Amino acid sequence: MLAENFELIESIMLYGGLFILFVLMSFAVHDVLSKNNVPLIGRVVTYGVLGLGAIGFLAKGIIEWFWLSTGV
Template sequence: MLSEYYEQIETIIMYLALSGLFLLMGFAVHDVLKKNEIPMGGRIVVYSVLFFGCVGFLAKGIIQVFFSA
């Protein structure tokens, strides 16, 4: 039974791992910005770039699901 769903399990684990990496990257960016006392405008720019990177990653996954079916 596990061999039947191997590809789906692999895909789910990959997406979870990449989501975890995005989360860790967000924590690292937050720590660097806080320690260097970056102004609010700079923080907004950095967080928006990180956010849109995550949104692009999610959009890519959703598009792949809809067009592969």
């Protein structure tokens, strides 16, 4: 059974790992920003960049899923 679903398990673990890394990165960024008293605009820009990176990975996964489902 493991050999049959190896690619599926690998894909789930990859995206799960990336999700955990983004969560840990956001905790680290939040800690640094709160300890250094960064102004609101700096926090918005920092969280925006981190969010856009996460949205980019999400978009890549959706595009990849769409292409594989249509046979491209």
